[in-house]
Amino acid sequence: MRYRTFMSPRERVARLCLGSLLATSLVAVTPAIAQSLQDVKVPKTPLVLKSWGSFYVGGESVARTTTELGLGLPGNLTINQMYVQFMVPKDGNRVPVVLSHGGTLTGKVWETQPDGRMGWAEYFVRKGYPIYMPEQISRGRSGFDHATYNNVRAGIVPFSSQANIIKLSNEQAWTHFRFGPTPGVPFADTQFPVAAIDEFVKQAIPDLNPSLPDPNPNWKGLSDLALELKGAVVIGHSESGRYPLEAALVNPAGTKGLIAIEPGDCVGYTDPQVASLAKLPILFVWGDHIDTPGSILAHGPASFASCLDLIDRLKAEGGNARMLHLPDAGLHGNSHMVMTDKNSDRVADLLISWIEKNVSKRRSGGHHHHHHH
Amino acid sequence: MRYRTFMSPRERVARLCLGSLLATSLVAVTPAIAQSLQDVKVPKTPLVLKSWGSFYVGGESVARTTTELGLGLPGNLTINQMYVQFMVPKDGNRVPVVLSHGGTLTGKVWETQPDGRMGWAEYFVRKGYPIYMPEQISRGRSGFDHATYNNVRAGIVPFSSQANIIKLSNEQAWTHFRFGPTPGVPFADTQFPVAAIDEFVKQAIPDLNPSLPDPNPNWKGLSDLALELKGAVVIGHSESGRYPLEAALVNPAGTKGLIAIEPGDCVGYTDPQVASLAKLPILFVWGDHIDTPGSILAHGPASFASCLDLIDRLKAEGGNARMLHLPDAGLHGNSHMVMTDKNSDRVADLLISWIEKNVSKRRSGGHHHHHHH
Numbered sequence: 030m031r032y033r034t035f036m037s038p039r040e041r042v043a044r045l046c047l048g049s050l051l052a053t054s055l056v057a058v059t060p061a062i063a064q065s066l067q068d069v070k071v072p073k074t075p076l077v078l079k080s081w082g083s084f085y086v087g088g089e090s091v092a093r094t095t096t097e098l099g100l101g102l103p104g105n106l107t108i109n110q111m112y113v114q115f116m117v118p119k120d121g122n123r124v125p126v127v128l129s130h131g132g133t134l135t136g137k138v139w140e141t142q143p144d145g146r147m148g149w150a151e152y153f154v155r156k157g158y159p160i161y162m163p164e165q166i167s168r169g170r171s172g173f174d175h176a177t178y179n180n181v182r183a184g185i186v187p188f189s190s191q192a193n194i195i196k197l198s199n200e201q202a203w204t205h206f207r208f209g210p211t212p213g214v215p216f217a218d219t220q221f222p223v224a225a226i227d228e229f230v231k232q233a234i235p236d237l238n239p240s241l242p243d244p245n246p247n248w249k250g251l252s253d254l255a256l257e258l259k260g261a262v263v264i265g266h267s268e269s270g271r272y273p274l275e276a277a278l279v280n281p282a283g284t285k286g287l288i289a290i291e292p293g294d295c296v297g298y299t300d301p302q303v304a305s306l307a308k309l310p311i312l313f314v315w316g317d318h319i320d321t322p323g324s325i326l327a328h329g330p331a332s333f334a335s336c337l338d339l340i341d342r343l344k345a346e347g348g349n350a351r352m353l354h355l356p357d358a359g360l361h362g363n364s365h366m367v368m369t370d371k372n373s374d375r376v377a378d379l380l381i382s383w384i385e386k387n388v389s390k391r392r393s394g395g396h397h398h399h400h401h402h
Numbered sequence: 403m404r405y406r407t408f409m410s411p412r413e414r415v416a417r418l419c420l421g422s423l424l425a426t427s428l429v430a431v432t433p434a435i436a437q438s439l440q441d442v443k444v445p446k447t448p449l450v451l452k453s454w455g456s457f458y459v460g461g462e463s464v465a466r467t468t469t470e471l472g473l474g475l476p477g478n479l480t481i482n483q484m485y486v487q488f489m490v491p492k493d494g495n496r497v498p499v500v501l502s503h504g505g506t507l508t509g510k511v512w513e514t515q516p517d518g519r520m521g522w523a524e525y526f527v528r529k530g531y532p533i534y535m536p537e538q539i540s541r542g543r544s545g546f547d548h549a550t551y552n553n554v555r556a557g558i559v560p561f562s563s564q565a566n567i568i569k570l571s572n573e574q575a576w577t578h579f580r581f582g583p584t585p586g587v588p589f590a591d592t593q594f595p596v597a598a599i600d601e602f603v604k605q606a607i608p609d610l611n612p613s614l615p616d617p618n619p620n621w622k623g624l625s626d627l628a629l630e631l632k633g634a635v636v637i638g639h640s641e642s643g644r645y646p647l648e649a650a651l652v653n654p655a656g657t658k659g660l661i662a663i664e665p666g667d668c669v670g671y672t673d674p675q676v677a678s679l680a681k682l683p684i685l686f687v688w689g690d691h692i693d694t695p696g697s698i699l700a701h702g703p704a705s706f707a708s709c710l711d712l713i714d715r716l717k718a719e720g721g722n723a724r725m726l727h728l729p730d731a732g733l734h735g736n737s738h739m740v741m742t743d744k745n746s747d748r749v750a751d752l753l754i755s756w757i758e759k760n761v762s763k764r765r766s767g768g769h770h771h772h773h774h775h
Binding site for chain 1: 564600605
C-alpha cells in the first residue's frame, strides 16, 4: 500500500484545522514597527555572485475555455511550472542547496528577515553554497490553476468544487509557529524576533495547496530540479518538510542529502520506501517548545515522535539518519521558524556542518552553467 | 471629475476582453525547448552587490472569519502589503529605479530572460542603479485577499461575487504581445525570442487585479516606496504602465522621474492632474507593430495616440514629456515585451540615457541603508 492513502492533501489540511481549533483565544497583536526598508541591514562586505537569476522547472499544457482563462479566446495554458530563483557565489563549488518554503510562505522566507537581518539564502551563499529557491507550485511566482474558480464564478460547476484557500490569522501565528504560549505573549527565551511580528505576517500569502492534484507535483518538481543540478541537498520546511523525502522517492538520482525541518509528520512510509530512503543521508530538525498548547498538532510531540520512529526504521536498514533537536545542541527558544529566528545563522551553521560531514562537497557532474555571454 | 470615473478596473478588464475577441484563430504552439536551467547564461564578470534582499511596503489589518481564513480560529489578517525585492550595486550611487511588472506577470520578468539572457534588473544594477522590484498587490509574493473565494465556496455569498481571475492563453500571447501576426508565426523582424516562447508563458500566472479595491492600492504602494527611497525613477509596464503617473498623483515627493512602457492608455486625466504631472520628467515607450490585428486594443493605435495627446497637454503646461517610439530610435521589431526582447539591453540603454539626462543622478537624502551588521 502506498503511504499516500494514509494522508491525502485534503486530510492533511483537515488535520491542521483540528490542531487549530485547540488554540487559545485571541488577544491584540503588537503595534506596527517602522517600515522595514529602514530596518534592512547592509553587510560589511559585498555579496559577490558568479550568477543570479531564475528559471522554471516543468510545466504542462492544458486546454482551457474562455471562462476558465477569464480573458480572450479559448486555448492552451501552462500550469504546474515551478519557479526557481538562484544565487551562485563567485568563489565556491560546493554542493547546491535547494531551499523549499513552508505553508502560506514563499521564497521570501529565505531572503531578508522581518527585522532586517540577513536570511538563509545569502548566508549559505556567503558560505560557498549555490542556492536554489523554488516557489511551491500553486504559490507566488509559480502561479496556480485558476480554472475551477472561474467556472464556479460563472455558475458552471458547484461552488463547493473550488478548493479551500488557507491562511492563518496573525494571532494564531503566535501559537502555531511557537513564538509564545498565547497570542502577543512571547516565550521568555524565544528566539523569534517578535518585535518584527507585523513584518513577518506580511510574508504569509494565501495557500492554494488544497487545489493541487495527487501526487503533489512539487515532489517531481524538486526531484527534477535536483537532477538538473546534477546533485543537490534538498531542504524542506513544515508543509514542504516531507518534500525532500518525496522527491527522493520520485527519483533519488539527484538528491544527495535530505533535510526535513519540522515536517507535518513522518508516518505512512512503506518498508520498500524506507529501504530506498536509507541510501541517502537524512537530517530532521526541530525547534524548541514542541508541546506548546495551540501549536498545530502536526508539528507537536506526536509528529516529533513519528520522525524518531522513522529514523529508527531508516537506521535498521543501514541508513544515515538523525534528529537535530536544537535544544539538544544547546540552542534554546527556537520557534517553528528556525530560519527566521534571531539565531538563524547558528542554526544554518549546524546544517552546513551536517552537509559537510555527510554529503560530498562536489557534484558528480560539471557545472551546469556552461554558457557564457 | 476624477478620471477614475472614466475607467474602473472592471471596465478596463472588459475592454481587454473586447480586444481579445477580435484575435485570430488558434494554431499549435511551437514545441518545447530544453529546460531553461541549461540555457542560463553566466556573465563573464561577477555581480558585486552592496546589498540584496526584500521587504514589504504597506499592508493593513482586517478581521476575518474562520471560513474566510480557511483554517483555524477567526482573527486578523494582513492584506494589501507590497513585496519588493532589491539589489544595490557595490559601486554606484545613482537614483534608485523601481521596476513594476505588467498583467499576469511578476518580478520574474526583470530576472533571467526566457532564453537565458540577463534581464533588466541585473543590467541596470551593472550600470550602477539600485533596483527595486515590487510585486503588484494581488500577485505573486504580495499575495491577495482570498476571503470572498472562501465565502463563495461555503455558500455564504453568491458565486458571482468573487472576482474574475485572468490569464491569456499561450496562443493569444503571440498577438497580444505582438510577437507575430498570428499564433506561432513571428514577424520577420521580431525581436522577441520566439524559440523560448514555452519558457516565456511560464512567467504568466493568474492575475487577480479585478479583485482589487478602487483606488488600486498599488498606486499608493509605489508612491510610498519612492518616498522611502528618498527619490526614485518609477517604471511601469502594460497593466502597470500608468502606475508611475498614478503614484505621482498620490504623492509626487518621491517620484523623480516616470517611465510608462505601453500603458493601456493615457485618457482621463483632469487639467489639475496634468498640471501636477507636468512638474516631473515623463517618458512613454512603445515597441513596433502597434497595429497588429489581434493585439489587445489597449496597446494599439488608439492608445498610442492617447498618450501623444497627453504629452501635448503636459508640454502645454511646461512639462518635460516625450514619446520614445522604438522604431523612431532605429530599433525595429520590438514587441509589447520590450524588456524581454532580444535587444532588451539596447532598450535599457535608451531608458538609462533618458534618466541620465532628465533625472538628477543623486538622491536628495542620504542612503537609506544606514544600518550595518
